[in-house]
Amino acid sequence: MASNSDKTSGDLSVTGIHKRYGQVRALADVSLTVAAGEFLTILGPSGSGKTTLLKVVAGFETPDEGDVRVGGRDVTDLDPAQRNIGMVFQNYALFPHLTVERNVAFPLEMRRVPTAEIRTRVAEALALVELTGFEHRLPRQLSGGQQQRVALARAIVFRPTLLLLDEPFGALDRKLRESMQLEVRRLQQRLGLTTLFITHDQEEALVMSDRIAVMDSGRLEQVGRPRDIYEAPQSPLVADFVGESNILSGTVEAAEGAAPAVRLEGGTLIRVAADGAVPAPGARVRVLLRPERLGDAGDDPGAENRIPGTVVESIYLGLSDKYRLRIAGGIELLARMGASRTARRYAEGDAITVGFHAADARIIEVR
C-alpha cells in the first residue's frame, strides 16, 4: 500500500466557510487549501472553531456557506460515508465490541471489499502501525498508544483521499506522545497522505507540520510554514499563542540610518527589524521580542539594543534559566538564557543589562 501506484491522496480546498450555532459564530469566512501529500495543522485554543472546521470537512456538520472540495470533487453536500476521508478521533472512537482486526476491517466491509482482500489489507495496515499479532485483542486490552495505532490503521486501510487527525495525542503521556508524533509523520510522508491535523499544542504543530494555520474565534489568523509562524507572526495573537513572547507597545521614531527605532512606553528607545513595511514616525506599534533572543549584553557585543533592568524573578529550568526583569517604566520582560558553563546566573534583585539584535524585535501590529 506504500507503493506509488496506490497513491490516492488528493488536495483539500475549503472556500468561504461560514458556520453559526444560534448566536455563536463558529467559523467566519474560512478559506484554506492543503496540497496533495501535505501535512497541514490547524492550531488554535479550545473554542477557536478548529474542531468545527474538521467536522465540516468530514461531513459531520453542514456549513451555512462555502464549499469543501477533496481531490477536486465538491463534497459539500455529500454524506460522510461518501467522502472517502479517514479520521482519527480524539478518543480514537474504536468500536469496543469488535476486535482489532474487525475494527480495521470495518471501512472495507462497508465498501464491500471481498473477504480475502480485506484479510490482506488489514494485515498490511496492522503491519504498517507495527501491531501484527494483536488482531484478536479487544480495544480495551490495549495500551493508549496501541489503541492510537489501531485508530490510525483503521483510518488509512481504505486508502482515503484525505486523513483527518483530531487531537489524537492528547491522552498520551509526554514520551509516548513525542514518539507517536514522529511515527505518524513518517507514515504520512511514506504514504503521501494529505493530512489535516487539529491541535491546541503549538509544540506538536511545529514538530509535525509542513504548514500551520493558526485559528482563533472562528477565523484563520495566519497560515504559513512553522518557521514563519514562529519567527514572523503577523499578529500579537499568533505571537502569543505560538511560543513565549514579550509584546511591547511603543511609538515609531524618526529613523536614523537603516534600523528603525521605537520608543517604548517606559521611555526606552529600541532598534527594531527593518524588513517589511516600517510605519511612519509617530505610529503606535507593538513589538514582539522572543524571550530566548534576549541575552546577557556582556556576552553579545553585536547586539544593537542594550537595556538595563532588575531581576524580579529567577526560575531554574535545567536547560535554561528564565528571568522576569523590570526595565524603565515598570515594563516587565521575560528572558531565557542558556545554561552553559560560562553563563552568569542572576538572582532576584540583581541588576542586569540585557542585549538583543534589532532583527529579533519585530513590529507585529500597527495601531
Added chain:
Amino acid sequence: MAHPTRRRRARRDPARILLRAFAGLVFFFLMLPLVVVFPISFSAGSYLRFPPPGFSLQWYERYWNDPIWIDATIRSLQVGVATTVLALAVGIPLAFGLTRARFPLRGAIEQSISAPMIVPHIVLSIAIYGLFSKLGLIGEWYGIAIAHTVLALPFVVIVLVAGLRNFDLNLELAARGMGASRFQAIRRVTLPMVAPSVYSAAFLAFITSFDELVVAMFLSGANMTLPKKMFDNIMTEIEPTVAAVSALKILFISILLLLSLRFRKAADTPIAH
C-alpha cells in the same frame, strides 16, 4: 506494611458490622416469602397452611391438569411477549429521538414518559376500559398487550435513554465516516453496544406485563391472564395451587433474569473469533 494493618482494623469497624447486619436483615426480609411459598406448594394438606402437614406434588399436578390454569398461563405468556415486542418497537425509536433529536417539547415529552408509572393503575384501567369497550377490545389478549405496553413503556424508555446517553456518539460518527450509512452505523455499532440496555428493557417490559393484575382484571373478561386467575383462585377457594403456580412463576422469572444477565454479559464481552 501499613496496608494489612489498616485492613484488619477496617474489618472490626463497628459501622461495617452494622452495615453487614442490616444487609443480612434486608436479604432475610426479601427471601422470607420464598421460604414460605415453596414449602406450601409441596403441601400434602388441602388448604393453605404453614408449615405444611406433609409433602406431595398434588398441587403441581392439579395445576398441570387444569385447562383453565394452562390457558391462563399461555395467555399471559402471549401477552407478555407481545408487550415486550410492542414496548421495544415504540420505545427504541422514542429513546433515540429523546437522546439525539432536537425538537420542541422534547423535555416535556421526556418528563411525561413516566406518567403511566405515576398515575394509579386503577385510574388508568378505568380509562382504558372505557376506550377499549368502544373498540371491542375487551376480552382480547392483544387488548391487554396494548394496555400493558403503556405500562411497560416508561421502564423501557428510561433504561434505553440511560443506555444511549452513555453511548459515545463519536463511535457512530466514526462508523459513518468510514462508509457506513446511518442505518448501518446503528445496526453494526450502536445497537450491539446498547444491547445490555435493550435486554434489561425487554426483561422489565415482560415482567411488567407478566405480573400485572389490575389492568388485566378490567380488560380480560372471561379470558383470564395468570395473575387474574391466581386472584380469582384465592377469592374463591383457598388451596395451595396458588402456591405451586407462584413457585413456578418465581422459577420462570429467575431463569429469565439469569438469561438476560447472560445476554448482557455476552454483549459486554464478545468472544474473539
